[in-house]
Amino acid sequence: xxxxxxxxxxxxxxxxxxxxxxxxxxxxxxxxxxxxxxxxxxxxxxxxxxxxxxxxxxxxxxxxxxxxxxxxxxxxxxxxxxxxxxxxxxxxxxxxxxxxxxxxxxxxxxxxxxxxxxxxxxxxxxxxxxxxxxxxxxxxxxxxxxxxxxxxxxxxxxxxxxxxxxxxxxxxxxxxxxxxxxxxxxxxxxxxxxxxxxxxxxxxxxxxxxxxxxxxxxxxxxxxxxxxxxxxxxxxxxxxxxxxxxxxxxxxxxxxxxxxxxxxxxxxxxxxxxxxxxxxxxxxxxxxxxxxxxxxxxxxxxxxxxxxxxxxxxxxxxxxxxxxxxxxxxxxxxxxxxxxxxxxxxxxxxxxx
Numbered sequence: 001x002x003x004x005x006x007x008x009x010x011x012x013x014x015x016x017x018x019x020x021x022x023x024x025x026x027x028x029x030x031x032x033x034x035x036x037x038x039x040x041x042x043x044x045x046x047x048x049x050x051x052x053x054x055x056x057x058x059x060x061x062x063x064x065x066x067x068x069x070x071x072x073x074x075x076x077x078x079x080x081x082x083x084x085x086x087x088x089x090x091x092x093x094x095x096x097x098x099x100x101x102x103x104x105x106x107x108x109x110x111x112x113x114x115x116x117x118x119x120x121x122x123x124x125x126x127x128x129x130x131x132x133x134x135x136x137x138x139x140x141x142x143x144x145x146x147x148x149x150x151x152x153x154x155x156x157x158x159x160x161x162x163x164x165x166x167x168x169x170x171x172x173x174x175x176x177x178x179x180x181x182x183x184x185x186x187x188x189x190x191x192x193x194x195x196x197x198x199x200x201x202x203x204x205x206x207x208x209x210x211x212x213x214x215x216x217x218x219x220x221x222x223x224x225x226x227x228x229x230x231x232x233x234x235x236x237x238x239x240x241x242x243x244x245x246x247x248x249x250x251x252x253x254x255x256x257x258x259x260x261x262x263x264x265x266x267x268x269x270x271x272x273x274x275x276x277x278x279x280x281x282x283x284x285x286x287x288x289x290x291x292x293x294x295x296x297x298x299x300x301x302x303x304x305x306x307x308x309x310x311x312x313x314x315x316x317x318x319x320x321x322x323x324x325x326x327x328x329x330x331x332x333x334x335x336x337x338x339x340x341x342x343x344x345x346x347x348x349x350x351x352x353x
Contacts (some may be wrong), residue, residue, distance in 0.1 A: 001232050070110050079295030089116045094191040120327045127320040130335045134342065136320075139232035140164035140313035144181055145305035147194075153187040158294075160301050161281065162196040163224025165341055166313040167334035168322065170227050171250040171284070177311050178288050184309050190292035193285065195277055196301050201346035204273060209329070214268045222277070223347075228330055229276045233257065233266040252276070253296075274298075 070078075070085060078085055091112040130138075142164050148157015159181070163169075169177075200223035208218040216230040225251055234247045246257040252270075270276040278296040286291060313319075316335070323331045341347030 004351050012150065025132050048211050070108075086111065089114050120329075122251055123327065123332045126332050126336050129339065130316060130320065133339055134316055136315065136317040138316040140166040140338070141165055141170065141310045143310045144176060144184075144308045145301050146308050148188065148191060150185060153185055155186050155189050155191065157185055158191040158194050158299075158305075159186060159189045159198055160194045160242070160299070160305055162301050163199055163222070164313065164345060165199050165221075165223055165334050166225065167319050167328075167331040168314055169225060171280075173311075173313075174226060174280070175288065177282055178284055178290065180309055180311060182288060182290060186308070187289070188291040188293075190293045191297040192299075193281060193292060194299040194301075195281060195296065196222050196299060197277075198300050198346060199341050201348050202337065214271060216267055216269050219269045219330045220273065221330055221337055222273075224277055224279045225330065225334060226280050228328075229270050231268055233268070235264050235266070250280050251287060252279040253282035253286070255279055255330065280343045293332055296340045304348040 049146055070088075070090070075085060078088065089111040090108060091110075092108040094107065143162045145160040145162060146155055146157065147160060150156075200221060202221055202223075205218075205220045208215075210218070211216065216228060221228045223230070231252070232249045234249075236245045236247075237243070238245060248255075248257045278298070282292070284297040285296075319331060319335065322328055322333065336352050337347035337349065337353075339347075340351035343351070345351070
């Protein structure tokens with residue numbers, strides 16, 4: 001297939017020297033067996049380094065003929081990483097402000113017509129579509145409902161947390177949300193905390209993206225995505241005692257950390273993704289001083305539930321910066337599913353396409 005020519009005006013704010021970039025990297029998202037997976041990651045890193053070198057390359061005037069030779073410092077970067085130039089495809093083209101692309105002179109082209117795996121460059125298309133369909137100021141609205149009677153800080157019934165598909169409902173924002181719940185008068189729940197994630201209709205992925213299922217990038221999207229369903233383990237050895245202190249974030253109710261040795265941090269996708277949100281929600285609710293007599297479980301909001309409060313997410317413009325800067329897979333999927341959920345029905349991959 002020919003390469004895609006990407007028109008993404010917002011890139012001007014990130015790379016003002018280059019109106020538009022398109023690049024491809026063959027094998028960047030290839031599934032490989034474990035022994036060579038580290039090598040694949042090295043190639044991806046090399047591709048990123050080469051891209052950075054290309055972005056630092058001075059751009060000539062728009063009437064300069066296209067060059068088919070990679071800049072010398074790019075070739076040096078690839079050579080140092082032992083990546084052949086044939087593994088990289090690049091095209092740098094000015095934005096078609098008033099003229100079609102066909103008449104816009106190219107400034108750099110290297111194997112631009114080769115078939116490549118676009119890998120995470122596809123996130124640009126997802127986020128570009130979101131900017132056009134949702135707008136940069138779009139926010140996801142996380143809502144809290146009550147079911148039952150509220151008297152003197154005690155809710156005799158269920159507290160319902162309805163997810164919105166918020167791509168970045170991290171621990172700090174969830175803590176702030178629960179603080180708002182308590183400020184609104186709910187300090188004890190004599191019933192259940194119900195987690196409603198029905199805004200999306202997705203199933204847990206049966207197979208991971210690659211052969212490392214505990215990598216955080218393998219997390220599946222969720223209508224109530226809490227903290228990317230990830231856990232960070234921190235190992236700190238005490239040499240004097242011959243022991244190791246193991247901590248983990250965020251807190252998880254009913255979960256005990258394993259023991260190990262060596263000082264390091266280890267971010268992983270929680271191995272029981274369905275149990276993650278209930279455990280995080282319960283731990284943070286109790287840590288905030290809240291009480292609960294029932295359980296934290298999944299469910300849906302009933303017709304009789306009353307809105308207690310709503311908390312908007314970060315704006316789409318901020319979310320997109322994280323997605324494209326850190327190449328966050330699950331955040332990109334959350335945004336993609338939102339394209340169909342905003343139409344009034346549960347977000348589905350097929351509908352968003």
